[in-house]
Amino acid sequence: MPAVIALGCISTNADNLVILHTNDTHSAIDPQKDGTGGILRRKVIVDSVRNANDNVLVIDAGDALQGTLYFTLFQGEVERKLMDAMGYDIMILGNHEFDSGIDVLRDYVSKSKAQWLTTNYDLRETPLDSLFVPYIIKEYGGKKIAFIGINLNPDGMISAANAVGVKYLDGIKAANSTAWSLKHNDRVDMVIAVTHIGYNSEIKPVDVDIAAASEDIDLIIGGHSHTKIDPADSGTPSWKTVNALGDSIPVVQTGSLGRYVGEIDINLDNMGVSYRLIPVNSRLDNNIEKDFAAILSPYRHSVDSILRIKVGKAAEPLLKADFSLVNLVSDMVKEIGENLNGAAVDLAVMNKGGIRCDVPSGEITRGLMMQMMPFDNRVVILDITGRDLAEAFDVMSGRLGDGISGGYAEFDNETLKCTRILIGGKELDPERVYRIATIDYLATGGDYMKSFKNGKEVARSNNILYDDMINCLLNGSLKGKKLKGDKTLRMVGKIQ
Numbered sequence: 001m002p003a004v005i006a007l008g009c010i011s012t013n014a015d016n017l018v019i020l021h022t023n024d025t026h027s028a029i030d031p032q033k034d035g036t037g038g039i040l041r042r043k044v045i046v047d048s049v050r051n052a053n054d055n056v057l058v059i060d061a062g063d064a065l066q067g068t069l070y071f072t073l074f075q076g077e078v079e080r081k082l083m084d085a086m087g088y089d090i091m092i093l094g095n096h097e098f099d100s101g102i103d104v105l106r107d108y109v110s111k112s113k114a115q116w117l118t119t120n121y122d123l124r125e126t127p128l129d130s131l132f133v134p135y136i137i138k139e140y141g142g143k144k145i146a147f148i149g150i151n152l153n154p155d156g157m158i159s160a161a162n163a164v165g166v167k168y169l170d171g172i173k174a175a176n177s178t179a180w181s182l183k184h185n186d187r188v189d190m191v192i193a194v195t196h197i198g199y200n201s202e203i204k205p206v207d208v209d210i211a212a213a214s215e216d217i218d219l220i221i222g223g224h225s226h227t228k229i230d231p232a233d234s235g236t237p238s239w240k241t242v243n244a245l246g247d248s249i250p251v252v253q254t255g256s257l258g259r260y261v262g263e264i265d266i267n268l269d270n271m272g273v274s275y276r277l278i279p280v281n282s283r284l285d286n287n288i289e290k291d292f293a294a295i296l297s298p299y300r301h302s303v304d305s306i307l308r309i310k311v312g313k314a315a316e317p318l319l320k321a322d323f324s325l326v327n328l329v330s331d332m333v334k335e336i337g338e339n340l341n342g343a344a345v346d347l348a349v350m351n352k353g354g355i356r357c358d359v360p361s362g363e364i365t366r367g368l369m370m371q372m373m374p375f376d377n378r379v380v381i382l383d384i385t386g387r388d389l390a391e392a393f394d395v396m397s398g399r400l401g402d403g404i405s406g407g408y409a410e411f412d413n414e415t416l417k418c419t420r421i422l423i424g425g426k427e428l429d430p431e432r433v434y435r436i437a438t439i440d441y442l443a444t445g446g447d448y449m450k451s452f453k454n455g456k457e458v459a460r461s462n463n464i465l466y467d468d469m470i471n472c473l474l475n476g477s478l479k480g481k482k483l484k485g486d487k488t489l490r491m492v493g494k495i496q
Contacts, residue, residue, distance in 0.1 A: 017140045019264040020049055021059040023196070023223030024094065024256040026067030026356075027079055029296065031282075037258040041284040043086050043292050045261050050087075055140045055268075058087055061223030061253070062094025062151075062196030065108075067356050069303045069367055072374050075100055076108040078299045085292055088114045090136065092149040093121070094196045094223060098162040099375060102126055117149030117194060120174035125165035135178055137188055141268035144188040148178050150195040150210065152203075152224060156448040159441055171197060171205045172213045179216035190218045190271055198225035199237060199253055202398065203448070207251050211241045219264070219273060220251040228255035230277045239275055250275060307367035312473040318359040323401065325359060326352050329373070329469075330403030335476055336379045336468045337437020340459050345381065347423050348405040348437040349392070351447045354465075366470060373466040377439040384455035387430040391451035393418045439465060 022042070031038035050056045060083070065071050070078045083091075091114040097105055106127040109116055116132045123129045136147045150171045154163045179191040198206045199222055205213075207222045229252050230236045240248040250273050254260040260277040267273075318325040334348030357372050396402040397411040397418050410420040421428040438452070440460065445453040461468055472478055 015141055015268050016053065017055045017057065017145065017266040017268060018049055018053045019057045019059060019192075019221070019262075019266070020046055021061060021194075021221050021252070021254065021262040021264065022064075022258060023061035023221075023254055024063040024226050025060070025079075025258040026063055026096070026256065027065055027071040028068060028257040029070045029078060029082070030068075030300075032257055032259065035282055037280050039082050039086075039258060040288045040293055040296065041280045041282075042258055042261060043082075043289060044284040044287045045278055045280065046086050047289070048287075049263065057089045057138070059090045059147075059194055059221060060088055060092070060114075061194050061221055062092050063096045063223060064091070064094070066096035066099050067257075067374060068371055069306060069374075070299060071099075072370055073302055073306075074299060075104055078296065080108055080112050081295055082292070084113045085295060088112075090115050090117060090147055090194065092117050092194050092196055092223075093151055095152060095154070095157045098154070098158045101162045102128065102164060102166075106131070117147060118151055119148040119178050120169040120171050121151050122167035122169060123165070125167070128166075135182060137182070137186060143190070143268050143271070144186070145190045145192065145266075146179075146182040146186065146188040147192050147194055148175060148182075150175050150193055150197060152197045156445060156450060157203075159446055160444060171195075172210060175210050175217060176214055179214060183216040190266070191216055192219045192221060193217050194221045196223045198222070199227040199229070199251065201225055207253075208241050211243050211249055211251055213244055215244045217243070218249055218271070220249070221262070221264070222251060222253040225253070226256035227253045228260070228277070229253045230260075231275055232277070303367065306370065307365050309366040310363050311366050311369065311470050312364040312478075314359050314361050314364055317361050320352060320355055320358060320401070323403070325372075326350060326355055326401060326403035327405070329355055330405040332469050332472050332476075332478070333379055333437050333439070333465075334405040335472055335478075336461065336465075337381055339476075340379060340461055341381050341435065341437070345406070345437045346434040347389075347407045348403075349396075349442060350403040350405075350439065351396075351442055351449075352399075352401040352403065353447055354439065354441070364473065369470050369473075370466045373469060375441065375465070377441050377465045378463065379437055379461045379465060379468060380440045380443045380457055381459040382436050382438060382443055382452065382455035383433050383458055384436060384452065385430065386428045386432045386434060388451040388454045389423075389434060389436070390418065390421060390428060390430065392449050393421055395448050395451075 029039050065076050109131045118132045119134045153168045182188045200206050207220050228236050229239050231239050241251050243249050254262045265274040330348050330350045333350050337345050394417050398416045407423040409418050411418045442449045
């Protein structure tokens with residue numbers, strides 16, 4: 001039996017239900033560079049809360065996968081084994097659960113011990129159909145509590161090839177109709193929506209929309225937007241939002257990368273809710289369970305060996321925040337594309353969301369490159385009209401930070417529409433066909449770049465992007481150069 005540490009647990013009796021929740025942990029098995037997070041530490045928290053409370057549920061709100069070598073090498077096996085050993089009860093899909101395709105996802109879900117929910121994905125034409133239920137009802141202390149799962153619209157976010165057969169049902173309609181039925185037909189006392197749609201963003205619906213439209217949802221446990229919601233921190237969004245009846249209901253989320261575990265305490269007498277975030281940090285290290293750590297040990301050896309293979313050096317840190325890294329990656333995509341094309345291309349486009357971590361100064365390893373660009377993307381060459389390019393630039397300007405190499409754009413701060421686009425130093429011609437290098441995810445409309453689907457694919461690399469980038473470091477024009485990135489900010493949305 002592992003030692004119990006004092007976490008200041010909110011409840012200690014059978015008259016309460018405690019829900020521990022995570023979201024967007026993104027295969028962050030080991031602690032982050034700042035010392036926070038780590039799945040072995042998370043287990044200490046879960047065990048401690050379980051030892052102090054009679055009724056405990058552990059829930060994940062999606063994107064438990066993708067982002068480190070643990071997923072790249074083992075395709076969810078590590079995350080599943082550790083989350084099963086931790087005793088996760090309820091899980092839903094994030095968009096990144098689809099990253100390796102629906103057959104790999106079926107294997108992952110079918111072996112999981114958790115109950116998987118989706119209320120607004122019709123999976124009848126997929127291999128996932130029998131593995132999901134639209135809702136669960138659990139009873140504690142004579143009270144019936146129902147859980148539903150609301151997922152994001154895959155169009156523009158999940159590669160179509162990875163979600164064949166998945167049919168999206170409107171999130172608000174599915175949430176409302178199911179919650180109404182649970183309250184009025186099944187007579188449940190509380191409906192909890194577990195969502196992976198984001199707290200608030202331009203892509204609708206989001207959690208605050210679900211809440212505002214509903215009379216029957218009592219609590220939302222969210223994910224996707226990596227929003228830290230902490231009642232003890234006034235600098236984070238409010239954990240209460242107004243529903244269709246004008247009542248305040250809790251909407252909670254833990255941020256990302258397993259830095260926090262959310263703890264929801266429900267008083268089963270009056271159905272009141274308390275909430276806090278529990279930090280996952282080094283204070284937990286002395287209580288890590290040896291048997292749990294032993295599950296991870298063989299996988300960590302494989303990860304560490306790849307992290308030791310040197311492929312280059314960085315003279316200074318390359319960061320997403322100052323655009324030096326996304327500019328460098330865009331330049332590398334352009335070089336890879338020109339090698340693939342056998343001639344110069346007009347432009348290269350790279351999305352910032354495809355870059356998952358910074359590059360510190362010093363040695364660059366193969367493992368670091370794989371973690372920075374973990375997706376199975378490939379560089380492709382597209383022929384695309386200037387008109388479709390302009391539409392894509394408007395999408396990029398709306399989120400800021402995507403990279404272009406060989407071009408420049410300005411945008412209007414109010415409309416977030418591009419007012420000027422230069423390619424190769426010349427004004428964009430809507431009627432001209434441009435030859436560009438990008439990645440296949442964007443070329444098929446991913447990251448909401450729908451106009452790229454109008455382009456014609458001319459060539460495609462046989463290599464995964466991180467392998468082409470490693471070759472670029474070892475053999476390309478960057479070999480022997482000090483990599484500093486391009487801090488002139490040739491970025492969509494940067495006005496000069």
